[in-house]
Amino acid sequence: MSSSTVTTVAGEGAAAAPSGRRPRAPRHFSKQSRSAPLWLVSPAGIVIIALIVAPILFLLFTSFTDFNSRTLFVGSFNFVGFQQYIDTFTSAQFWWSALLTIVFTAALVVGSLVIGVGVAELLARLGKVMRYVVTVVLIFAWAMPNVASAQVWNWLFEPGFGVINWMLTQLRIFGDVTNLAWSNNTFLGLFCIWMLIVWQAVPFIALTTYAAQTQFDPAYIEAARIDGASEPRIYFTLVLNYLRPTILLITVLSIIWDFNVFNQIWLVTQGGPNNTTATLGIWTYLMAFNTFKIGTGAAISIVTTVLLLIISGFYIRSLLRSGEEL
Amino acid sequence: MTTTAPTTATASIDRPTVVAPARRTRRRRRRPRVGTNIVAIVFSIVWIFPVYWMVNTAFKPRAEVMNPTPHFVPYQPTVQNFVVAITQSDFLRDLLNSLIVVIGALIISLALALFASAALSRFRFRGRRVIMIVILAVQMLPATALLIPQFLIFNDLGLLDSYFGLILAYVASVLPFSIWTLRGFFVTIPVEVEEAAMMDGASTWRTLRSVLFPLVVPGVISTSVFAFISAWNEYILAYTFMKDQTMYTLPIWLVSFSTPTTGTDYGGQMAASVLFALPVVIFFLVIQRHLVTGMSAGAVKG
Numbered sequence: 001m002s003s004s005t006v007t008t009v010a011g012e013g014a015a016a017a018p019s020g021r022r023p024r025a026p027r028h029f030s031k032q033s034r035s036a037p038l039w040l041v042s043p044a045g046i047v048i049i050a051l052i053v054a055p056i057l058f059l060l061f062t063s064f065t066d067f068n069s070r071t072l073f074v075g076s077f078n079f080v081g082f083q084q085y086i087d088t089f090t091s092a093q094f095w096w097s098a099l100l101t102i103v104f105t106a107a108l109v110v111g112s113l114v115i116g117v118g119v120a121e122l123l124a125r126l127g128k129v130m131r132y133v134v135t136v137v138l139i140f141a142w143a144m145p146n147v148a149s150a151q152v153w154n155w156l157f158e159p160g161f162g163v164i165n166w167m168l169t170q171l172r173i174f175g176d177v178t179n180l181a182w183s184n185n186t187f188l189g190l191f192c193i194w195m196l197i198v199w200q201a202v203p204f205i206a207l208t209t210y211a212a213q214t215q216f217d218p219a220y221i222e223a224a225r226i227d228g229a230s231e232p233r234i235y236f237t238l239v240l241n242y243l244r245p246t247i248l249l250i251t252v253l254s255i256i257w258d259f260n261v262f263n264q265i266w267l268v269t270q271g272g273p274n275n276t277t278a279t280l281g282i283w284t285y286l287m288a289f290n291t292f293k294i295g296t297g298a299a300i301s302i303v304t305t306v307l308l309l310i311i312s313g314f315y316i317r318s319l320l321r322s323g324e325e326l
Numbered sequence: 327m328t329t330t331a332p333t334t335a336t337a338s339i340d341r342p343t344v345v346a347p348a349r350r351t352r353r354r355r356r357r358p359r360v361g362t363n364i365v366a367i368v369f370s371i372v373w374i375f376p377v378y379w380m381v382n383t384a385f386k387p388r389a390e391v392m393n394p395t396p397h398f399v400p401y402q403p404t405v406q407n408f409v410v411a412i413t414q415s416d417f418l419r420d421l422l423n424s425l426i427v428v429i430g431a432l433i434i435s436l437a438l439a440l441f442a443s444a445a446l447s448r449f450r451f452r453g454r455r456v457i458m459i460v461i462l463a464v465q466m467l468p469a470t471a472l473l474i475p476q477f478l479i480f481n482d483l484g485l486l487d488s489y490f491g492l493i494l495a496y497v498a499s500v501l502p503f504s505i506w507t508l509r510g511f512f513v514t515i516p517v518e519v520e521e522a523a524m525m526d527g528a529s530t531w532r533t534l535r536s537v538l539f540p541l542v543v544p545g546v547i548s549t550s551v552f553a554f555i556s557a558w559n560e561y562i563l564a565y566t567f568m569k570d571q572t573m574y575t576l577p578i579w580l581v582s583f584s585t586p587t588t589g590t591d592y593g594g595q596m597a598a599s600v601l602f603a604l605p606v607v608i609f610f611l612v613i614q615r616h617l618v619t620g621m622s623a624g625a626v627k628g
Contacts, residue, residue: 036530040445041457044438044505051498052464055475062475072481122366125359130366135614137370140377143610145559147577148599152380155592163379163396178394199376260468263561267581284470289566294474301470308466 062298069292077295084299093275094300097283098307101259104190104279108258111198113251116205117243121235123210135207142203150267153196157182186276189269193277196264201257205250212246213239252315259308280304380603383596384408391593407597411583417601419572420579426489427564427575428557431496436550438497439504440542444534446505447512448520461502469562472498477566487570495563500553507552511545512538551613555606576602 063084071077088094119138123131144152156164159181168177182188216239224234240247262281265271271278271286278286284304288297383391384407386400411417446454476495477486485491515538523533561577568574574582583591583598 037445037449037451037454040441040449044442044501045457047434047438047497047501048460048464051476051494052472052502053460055472055479055498056467058475058479059471062478067478072478119369122362122369125362126366127363130363134366134370136611137374139610139614140607141373143607144377144603145555145577145606147559147561147580148380148603149376151580151583151595151599152376155383155596156376156379158592161392161394161396161592166394166396199373202373256466260466262469266562281468281470284468285473285562288470288474289477294478297470298474301468301474304468305471308468312466 059298059301062295063302065295067294067298071294080295084295087296088299088303093283097278097280101279105255105258107194108197109251109254111194112201112205112254113247115198116202117209117247119202119206120209120213123206124213138203138206141199144200146200146263147267149196149200150264153192153268157192183269184273186273189277193264193268196268197258197261201254208250209243209246212243216242252312256308256312259311380596380599383593384600386593388593407593408601411594411598411601415583416574416579420574420576423573424558424575427492427496428554430489430493431500431557432550432553434493435497435501435504435553436546439501439508439549440539440546443505443508443512444538447509461505464502473563473566480567486567487573492564492567495567496557496560500557504549504553507549508542508545511542515541548613551609555609558606
């Protein structure tokens with residue numbers, strides 16, 4: 001917390017300080033520069049409006065039409081009012097995808113946080129050499145582009161020659177699973193993707209949490225030890241409490257990231273078998289670009305966005321509240 | 327990108343975790359127990375295994391890759407897979423496509439972000455708060471929310487299958503977090519620096535150009551690295567917008583990698599994965615000291 005707070009304060013000082021000394025031009029850098037922020041911000045502002053804000057409005061517009069593959073060629077479409085939304089909410093696939101997205105996001109967030117925070121504690125307890133080894137391992141997992149790691153996953157879990165199936169067969173618990181096709185089974189496919197995403201998410205969480213943990217004054221721990229507190233007690237009441245703001249922030253970021261996961265699912269199962277591993281993002285994509293029911297895809301996309309806004313609503317609210325400091 | 331790639335990017339409100347591990351010399355660490363070390367070793371083996379298996383497979387000849395009993399080291403190591411991946415596929419053409427698009431998007435977004443973040447960190451003006459909130463909020467959008475309308479608009483404008491179209495799409499996903507990250511660097515420069523320049527009679531533009539911009543060069547470099555990585559890794563936008571094979575970027579090349587005669591060639595595919603991941607892994611190792619800072623400022627997640 002320390003350094004960031006300092007920088008924020010310094011930054012606000014930077015913006016606010018001149019206003020104190022120049023009462024005639026409050027809130028401005030100087031008189032002559034009154035137009036400066038305008039020409040500095042407008043290029044980026046125009047690009048953001050043209051490439052992000054306008055497309056979102058267009059998406060909203062599209063969700064009230066019957067845009068489809070014919071529209072792409074001929075350009076004609078009809079307004080259908082709320083029909084796309086009605087179709088969306090009455091389709092069983094939508095409810096399955098929505099439920100799956102929420103449950104899968106929860107599983108990912110919990111899995112990566114528990115392991116990540118655990119690894120941070122591990123790092124804090126290790127000697128110099130082992131800490132370095134674990135850090136390098138984490139950086140490798142973190143650096144792997146998700147497109148590449150999805151290919152590696154497909155190979156690791158390949159039916160026939162994949163090394164994971166071979167190892168499981170050697171265990172002699174599950175019998176001969178050499179030809180087990182993970183991605184052909186809803187649960188196993190999801191589990192496989194879960195491992196992939198958690199594998200890549202843990203490094204960020206572990207290293208960020210560890211960075212915060214090193215700021216914790218060990219004198220408190222020493223004191224608690226002298227008072228006879230057990231090691232788990234020290235960790236859960238002292239250290240975790242200190243880490244709470246960090247963990248809260250990571251949780252919010254993880255929810256947003258995991259809710260929007262696309263590549264890993266697309267590249268491992270493509271939403272199959274029978275769309276049972278299709279989260280909302282995958283289902284939208286299949287609708288819009290495989291069957292070219294673009295209007296329907298747009299409606300699902302809008303619903304997905306609103307759902308994420310509801311889930312992360314408290315984050316947005318705290319954002320607006322801290323808006324003054326931005 | 328919004329994918330989780332650049333896409334993926336989401337900024338924090340106030341960067342509470344941006345704290346480099348402090349070196350406390352007086353900190354008395356208890357000697358790690360044997361059990362702790364065993365846990366660390368097991369964890370390291372499990373976590374590095376996929377990377378190790380990728381490299382291991384990449385150096386195996388085909389017969390060894392397709393062996394019912396996997397070899398944990400290549401018995402007959404070969405670089406044949408790399409040679410095939412580079413020479414018998416469209417690697418070089420797609421590498422060029424990737425570089426054009428990624429560097430194009432990088433230059434445009436960084437230039438725009440530099441000016442915008444200077445204004446957002448150094449001036450108070452009407453609409454500033456709204457802009458900051460928009461910048462944060464757009465990073466929460468699901469990938470498909472931008473993908474669908476951009477596809478329709480680019481289709482109308484004839485920008486599908488073109489470098490310029492994909493560059494624009496990448497600018498849209500990289501620009502918000504670039505502004506956010508760079509703003510974090512501007513904010514750390516003390517006001518006195520620019521006050522001194524103003525005292526000496528420098529104009530606003532002169533102050534920016536000669537005083538502030540040189541001071542944020544490290545920020546520009548690290549933001550560029552994050553922006554490069556997210557655009558380099560981006561898959562779904564490129565996959566949707568580039569239907570013409572000659573316009574494929576490297577991620578599409580990697581996913582569609584297979585030799586025409588033999589079907590999926592895992593040795594070749596792992597070699598291709600190594601080639602694709604290599605620049606990113608090198609970047610990460612070089613900037614590892616700054617990773618936590620930059621990342622929690624809202625850059626990339628895999």
